Amino acid sequence: MSEHSFITFENVSRVYRMGEVSIRALDGISFTVGKGEFAIIVGPSGAGKTTVLNILGGMDQCTSGSIFVDEADVSAMNTKQLTVYRRYDIGFVFQFYNLVQNLTALENVELAAQICRDPLDAGTVLGEVGLQERCDNFPAQLSGGEQQRVAIARALAKNPKLMLCDEPTGALDYATGKQILKLLQDTCRKSDMTVIVVTHNTALCPMADRVIHVKNGLAERIEQNAHPVPVSEIEW
């Protein structure tokens, strides 16, 4: 693999055991992502995209194979190391935002920032995602797009090496989704942060530096865009 690949998946498998049935969510997938890239993992439902993201984010462990992130062997980490890894290296954005309902927008961001070594100012980040005015609102008082923006701010504030987004627009309308994607793309460009987005929407592929097509637990095809298209220019 290229020496400046930031993320390396080598022959990674993940088998879920559901009673007597084992489901191979990943079946020896291999790919790399370079540092500062905006990568999209795309594929149909059940292809294993989310599993890739979960394993990459240290939220799940692979059954076999190895994963390196910034030269660290994530696949070899124990749960404690994984927690540290998640804490310092990963920012996660979920399809259903998963904000802590008891905390305001600002507090949700602070919640994440407070455990990091070099966090960004929560208020500033919220400003960057355009939510200065709503920072004292509770998640229940925000719209879906706003909640997702809080979630992104929460991920950003941690100043992670890697930002992972699982269908960030899945629960949002077209326009809002577009805004969110723009926010992610801009962040990637501005802060040289590696961003990986999982989506089933192939229309988004042009905006990424790298597109990994996943199918049946394997990287079916990896594309590299020399010139990614800004989100605003993409229609779907």
Added chain:
Amino acid sequence: MTKKPLRIHTDARREIRRSGRRWFSLMLLSALAVAFLAGLRCTAPDMKHTADLYYKEQNLMDLRMQSTLGLTQDDLAAVRGYSGVRQAEGVKQLDCITESVTVSVFSLPDQIDRLDVTGGRLPEKDGECVTEQKLMDRYGWTIGSQITLDPGEDNADDLKEKKYTIVGTVRSPLFLSAARGSSTIGTGSVTAFVFLPEDEFTTDYYTAVDMTLDGTQGMEAYTGAYDDFTENFRDGMKSFADGLVQQRHDSLYNDAAQKLADARKEYEDGKADSDSRLADAKQKLEDSRKELDDGWKAYNDAVAKDEIGKGRKKLASSRAEYESGLKQYESGLSTYKSGLAQYSSGLTSYNDGLSQYNAAAASLQAQEAALGAAFEAAVQGLDSTSAAYSAAAAPYTQQKEMLDVAEEQLVPQKEKLDASKATLDQTKAQLNAAKAKLAKTKQQLDSAKAELESGEKKLDAAQKELDENKQKLTDGEQDYKDGLQKYETSKQDADTKLSDAQKKLDDAQDELDVMDEGKCYLLGRDSNAGCVGYGQDADRMSNLARVFPIIFFLVAALSSLTAVTRMVSENRSEIGVLKAIGYGKRQIAVKYIGYAFSASLTGGILGAAVGCSLIPYVIANAWLIMYSLPSVVYEEQPFTVIAAIAAAVLSTTVTAAVACWSELHETPAELMRPRAPEPGKRVLLERITPVWSRLTFIRKVTVRNLFHYRQRFWMTVIGIAGCTALLVTAFGLHDSIFDIMTLQYDEITTYDVMAGLKDNVTAAETAKIRDLTDGSGLVENACFSYEAVSDTSSDKGAVDGAYLFVVDDEDNFGKIVSLRHRVGGQKVTLQENGAVITEKLASLLRLKKGDSITITLPDDSRVQVPVTDITENYIYHYVYMTKAYYASIAGEAPADNVLLLQLKNDTQEDSDTLSRQLMATDGVSSYTRVDEYRQRLQGSLNSINYAVIIIIVAAAALAFVVQFNLTNINITERRRELATLKVLGFQNGETASYIFRETVVLTIIGMVIGLYGGYLLHAWLITTVEINIAMFGRSVKPLSYVFAILMTFVFTAVVSLISYFSVRKVDMVESLKTVE
């Protein structure tokens, strides 16, 4: 820039605020559990602490030295000097009768066992006393009333006065309980105490010496340390005490021996004196005998000589002479008298003849004169010779002749007359001579008579003298006889007196020889009925507190476990997020652990505060009905309180940690996904087609759901079962305690009155009593019986003070006392080869039918008796046997000493009437109305009931909270399901019933298990709270089960109603929107 709080903590805090109801119910569960656990557990120590403070305040003795020989001033000084004795004080005690009851009169304590004045003041001068309120109430006395104390004949002079003025009421630490001990006078049981200043007692010895010890001031009463310390001290002091008694014995022995010697001397002196006096008397008697004998001899001699007889004989002959003289005289006299009469008649006839003669002479002379005259007259003219003359003279001459013849004729007459006159005169002379002779004879006779009379008189005098002598002698004889008798009796008297005295001396000697060695008792507080009873009752509370609250606690813990588990699983995805963000397990767990911790700690502290103040207060004060102590004083019991709080906090927090940990163990990815629902399974019921096919769809769903959520199923069932069990137990305790009163007094021992009979009551007296009771119209049944108090034992234990009843007429007895088996209720009959004992006695001695029980008879002999059967009984212990059997073990049949009466109407009025009648009858010594016992016992049972009420309230509260919690969880857990149902078009009611149908089924299952559990728990618990003299009911009344069921259902209903509003509030859109 101010440091912002960690947002993860902000979240935790907000969680508490947001889910206030859950937090509150968790808090409440902890509060209840801790309140109950800590409260009940603190009760016994608080009770003991209260007593301890009171003991210290009143300076209760640690040890009491009591000697059968009494203790002297010197003994007291010796005890004071004994190392380790802090204070010692002598106590004088005397039982007296006042009004109709026995009171114990004590000397007023100075330092030890100080009295607690509850009214008035302590005695300050002579003639004053203090007593207890109970006695004042009994007789309606007030401070200032006078009380008469009668110590009985034997000790009549032991008190200075007879009457004392009550100046105050007191409590004594020696008398905590109502028991005042027993006495040898009056009815035998002491009713109250009275305290007098010590110098009111005239006795010179102390009944007991009370002491406090060095080193016990710092110890709590009823602790092992205190018990061990005093026990050790007592053991150490034993030989010293024995020494004192030995001394006392020796001095008493010497005194007695001296007295005996004096008495013996006195006896000897007395004997000598009496002997000499008797000897004198005897001498005198002998003298007088001799004198008498002499007298008799003289008398007899005199009688033998018979001078009087002779005199009399002479006298008689003289008298005969005199008599014949007299007769002669009298015949002479009569001859004289007849002569005289003859003479007189002669004289008369002479005189007649004379006068006749004279008259005839006169008439002749007259006739001659007349004839002469007439002749003269006739011749006067005529010559005397003339023929005329002659013629005339012829008649005259004739007549003259005739006259001369007549005159001639008169001459012999005259001669005759003269001759008779001469004879007469001669006779007269003769007569006069005879008269003179007679007169002389008379004179002679008279003098002879006089002589005779004087002789008579002399003889009479002699006779009289002799007779008098005889009389004198006879009198003397009588006197002698009397004297002899007197002598004999006085000799006899003296002999008896002397032999009595000798016997007394011998007895005294015997007594001295076998003189009581004297026994010294060192009695600690563990021999004081009040102290021990109170301690035991406190222990009983502590028994109650040992296990019962733990079950309570477990139910509460289970419920909070469910709540916490639920909360954690509800927050599953949030945990996932936090994990994803990079929070460590510990940081995440803080929220849940903190949540549980804060709820349980707050609840724990709150519960401890309320429980530890309220529960001991209620229970301990309830015991004050039975014990005279001040109101409860709380003891700091950090250990109990902290342990209870810690238990609550730990159980809740650890549950949270465990629940949390299992969630945290999963990867964030798994956590983010909703937990895979448990795969639906067919339940067993589905296989039973006939049942299953009949269920409506919604019922089928209910059945599936029930078995689907296993954990919730068990949680709910166990929770409800626990609560129902607690309720059943609590109600059952109440039943058990209160049933025994009715069972005992209305079904088993149904007599209303027990009248005591005097010893040696005669058959006539009993017949009279019988007539009285039969005739009073108030008595339904009456039965004479023999009752005695017996100490019983077996090799497994001992029980003192059981009542031994000897039954004569079993049929009649059976009307009044019902002997039967508790289980099954069959009648128990008395056998001729053993005794029937009561159930509690059997269980305390661990005896069963066929075993042997050892009982003491009134003469203190111990007898082993086979147990032929065991009978139902609740209060006190009884041993029943037939008269024949008793006679066979005791050697003789007992005389009836009690009369059991069943009244037609057991009213105070009837009872009083009967009491007056009976007490006025010979042979009746006492009269007791059973209702009085009953009331007293009721008081003591009421105290236990307070604890039971607390349990009922707590169990109810717990049941409510548990159900509330479970239903609440059920609803929140199934929000989405409910929302979906609503979306499908279910009405609120239908939606709610979807949940509640399950709740009802679970409640019923839990309840059934709970009813059985309660039955078991009750059966076990009842034995731990039981008091020794009573057997609490062993069964729970059906009504209590009903109450428990109803309460559980009511709670379910109330909880369901509250939950119904929660169900209504489920917003279907909100619920379906997010994956939670």
